[in-house]
Amino acid sequence: MTAQDFILKSYQTTVENGSVKWESPSNIALVKYWGKKEHQIPENPSISFTLSNCKTITEVTFTKKESEGFSFDVFFEGIKNEAFKPKIQTFFKRIENYVPFLKEYHFKIETSNTFPHSSGIASSASGMSAIALCLMSIEQILTNYSTLDAPDGFYNSTYFKQKASFLARLGSGSACRSVEGTLVVWGNNNTFEGSSDLYGVKYEEEVHSNFQNYQDTILLVDKGEKQVSSTVGHQLMYGHPFAKERFAQAHDNLAKLKTILASGDLEAFVKIVESEALTLHAMMMTSMPYFILMKPNTLEIINKIWAYRLKTDSKVCFTLDAGANVHVLYPENEKASILEFIKTELVSYCQNGHYICDQIGLGANQIEF
Ligand code: PMV
Secondary structure (H helix, E strand, O other): OOHHHHOOOOOOOOOOEEEEEEEEEEEEEEEOOOOEEHHHEEOOOEEEEEEEEEEEEEEEEEEEOOOOOOEEEEEEOOEEOOOOHHHHHHHHHHHOOOOHHHHHEEEEEEEEEOOOHHHOOOOHHHHHHHHHHHHHHHHHHHHOHHHOOOOOOOOOOHHHHHHHHHHHHHHOHHHHHOOEOOEEEEOOOOOOOOOOOOOEEEOOOOOOHHHOOOEEEEEOOOOOOOOOOHHHHHHOOOOOOOHHHHHHHHHHHHHHHHHHHHHOOHHHHHHHHHHHHHHHHHHHHOOOOOOOOOOHHHHHHHHHHHHHHHHOOOOOEEEEOOOOOEEEEEOHHHHHHHHHHHHHHHHHHOHHHOEEEEEEOOEOEEOOO
């Protein structure tokens, strides 16, 4: 597929209004995307676990209009929200070519998250993928795609998912990995046939039962606004002294992870995942300007996890996003003991003792009315 293949060429102009609704989850990268080219094309491939409980629920109501330009209102948790509008305006501009009906309707976008807004958890992946999926459902209504050659119907067609992921990517890169589950690869690479820079691809390779229902408990160390936006963060990789090596390393780690996911080698998994998290932060510490996004409590938690692993047989590990919160990853069979460990040893490092229990999930769902 090329970007041209996602341009909607013809559609009905008789539909006056309608409403569609999707819920879409967040995801957590195992091999990190950090650095991009123009048009949200990643500098290196990434792979993520799709989450289950941390979701955005978005309803889009569309009404035919006469005026020119984009017209939309955003409601967050029932309250009109002006702060989200510029991001959506930029998103609409980027995707207009692919969904040309955008200027013909007024959109009421009503959205809410299952996780607290001020939790420091990035809602861009779940939020952008939810809107992208709503737009695809509108595309379906306007094009009457029932004739499309898709055995399970349009929603389940490869085109629907690829284009939803493609649009989501133009909203926020990592959002393209939220449409499906339980593992998604994004970015051209030699390990996975069919991988693409344009959209996320569901991981269809063998996955060992050790990774079934893998757990992710998110420790909220810092619920504040991100110190460095991901746009600024990705830009720091331009001319970064270690960029070339980092991008090559991501390809290597992806290949290694494929073997690990098949064999169920949890010790090797821990090494790749933690190294990826620390490398992401190392890139930020060694860029110009430089940043430290971990907080003292992030380090306390990491040291506690390492100490716990030394004294037990546990395969618990951590990963980080571009912030201070810690994702604690562990196999389902360790759920009881790790939750106990979190409660007794890690909660005190969380802001107001807050953490969120999640696990890997299957991807986005349409909500029928
Ligand atoms: O999708 P963005 O542009 O917000 O970038 C997210 C980058 C990381 O979360 C740090 C890593 C990743 O692959 O999700």
